[in-house]
Amino acid sequence: MGAILVFLILSIFASPATSQFQSSETGFISAVISEKGLVFVKDLLIENAIQTLTSLTLPDIHQSKKIPLIGGVSASLTNITVYHIDVPCSTLQTGESGVVVAASGVTVELSMNWKYSYSTWLLPIEISDEGTASVKVEGMEVGLTINVENQNGTLKLNIAQCGCYLEDINITLDGGASWFYQGFIDAFKDKIRSTIETTITKKIVEGALKLDSLLQTLPKKIDVDKVVSLNVTVVNGPLFGNSSVEVDINGLFIPSYDGTVLRYLNKNPQLSDFCGGEVKMLEISLDEAVFNSGSVVYFQAGLMNWLVDKVPDQSLLNTASWRYLIPKLYKKYPNDDMVLNITLSSPPIIKVRTKNIRVTIFSDMIVNVLDFELRFLLHAYQWRFWRLGFLRFRNNLAGSAQLDDFTLKLKWSEVGNFHMSLIQV
Structure with a gap:
């Protein structure tokens, strides 16, 4: 019963706009x-990318060259690690079928170890030196284009394009005779540039x-309880506007077991309006x-269906309270307790x-008299209940409900006919 109450309370918090029921594939x-x-999603993705790329280790770079009549020269850059990334400017734009995320003016700082060795037939020993180096990349641009489509009820991401471009790169050597090898290491710039661009693109x-x-x-459905699940299958493709993205899901409650509910649904449903005022990051409307x-x-x-044996005024569930309204009831069952058996007919x-939201309920209510632990069917009522809900936004979310209309109709009785208007009041 708790899940049903949650569902009924949820129905208060919406306001309408016209929509058209089409088919089971309608969102x-x-x-x-x-x-x-x-913008929030873009910033979140970039922050995650920065965390992923920081401490990233790039592949080692080795380069060697033989010089005729002199010997061989080799150099290597190892332990190339990204330790700082700064993204001052980024954008996200929507297209016809996807989004483009771009970052510009990116600064990347790396550290690495360098080693240089030289051997020649003129000398019996190898000459080598090593140290550390810092690399600073400025003006880097990164772009990613992703197409989004609906694939069997789930969003599918397809990478259309991804690229990384370095505008400027500075390498500073430390340790050893670094001043002597600076010019040689500068020859590695193109190789370092290519390695950084390839590795960052691959990671993105x-x-x-x-x-x-x-x-x-x-999941394509979310279980609410043992009885009902929410169908969260994506229907149609995402709709991309100039500065927004809309995703529609089926959204109907379905039995946790296999079954359908469409034949009971109204053919002219209403879709809730978006709330006005300040622009929200995410707006959800429910049909x-x-x-x-x-x-x-x-x-x-x-x-x-509910069996009611407790009410705020417990005396109402005793035949003594009805001795003047329904004399035959009290005469046949004096001072006996009663219970209400309420069952919805639809x-x-x-x-x-x-x-607001209006709820109409048709129900049969049977009054049972408990006499010597036996139950006797006495009265059956058919009643209609309207509930009106309001939603108010201040510092808190609030709602209200009121009874708009209530009618009772006597269907049969074992204690004769009586005035329904007196009971209804």
Whole structure:
């Protein structure tokens, strides 16, 4: 029963706009990531990329050359490690089928070890020297283009393009006779540049592929409890606006077992409006079919019936309180306790309206008299209940509910007819 109450409370927090029910592939929950939200996602991705690339070790670089009549010269750069990255400027732009993330003016600082050796037939020994070096890359530009599509109900990322370009690179040697070898090491600039560009590009692609793998592991349904699940299958393809991305999911509540609820749903559902005021990073709208699908599933599972034996005024569940309204009841069962057996005759009908939601409930209520631990069927009522919910935004989220209409109809009785208007009041 707790899950049902959560579902009914959830139905209060929405406001409507017109939508059109199309088919089982229609998205009943729509999520729109605004420009503000895209900036947040972009900053989060770049921060994650910086953490991944910092402490990254690049492949060693070796270079050797034989000089005729002189000998052989070899040099190597090892333990090339990124220890600092600064990204002063970055952008994210949406296209027709994906997004482009770019960073410019990036500064990357690296450390490495260098070693130089020279051998010649003129000398019986090898001449060598070694030390450390610092590398500073300035003005680096990085770009990544990702296409996003719907693949079997899951978002699929395809890398269309990824590149890295270094504008300037400075190498400073320390240790040994570094001043003597500085010119020789400068000849490694192109090799170092190529290694940095290739390694960073590879790591960015690996990160994008990991994100895609994570998306593939997301479930297509989320179990709410043992009875109902939420269908979170992506429908249609993501819609890319000038500065926003919209993703639609099925969003209907379905039985945890195999089953369908579409035949019970209203053919003219309502989609909730986006809240006005300050621009939000993420805006979610829910079609009224989402709420109705939940009520259908719980109804089909037989969970919408309650036995009420406790009320705020407990005396109302005793025949003595009804001695003047229903004399035959008190005469036949004097001073006996009663219980109310409430069973819904159909799924609750939920209508989304401007700034409120209305719920119509049709139910049979049977009054049972407990006499010597036996239960006797006495009265059956059919009643309609409207609930009106309001949503107010201040510092806190608040809601209210009120009874809009309530009717009772006597279907049968073992103690004769009586005035329903007196009981209804």
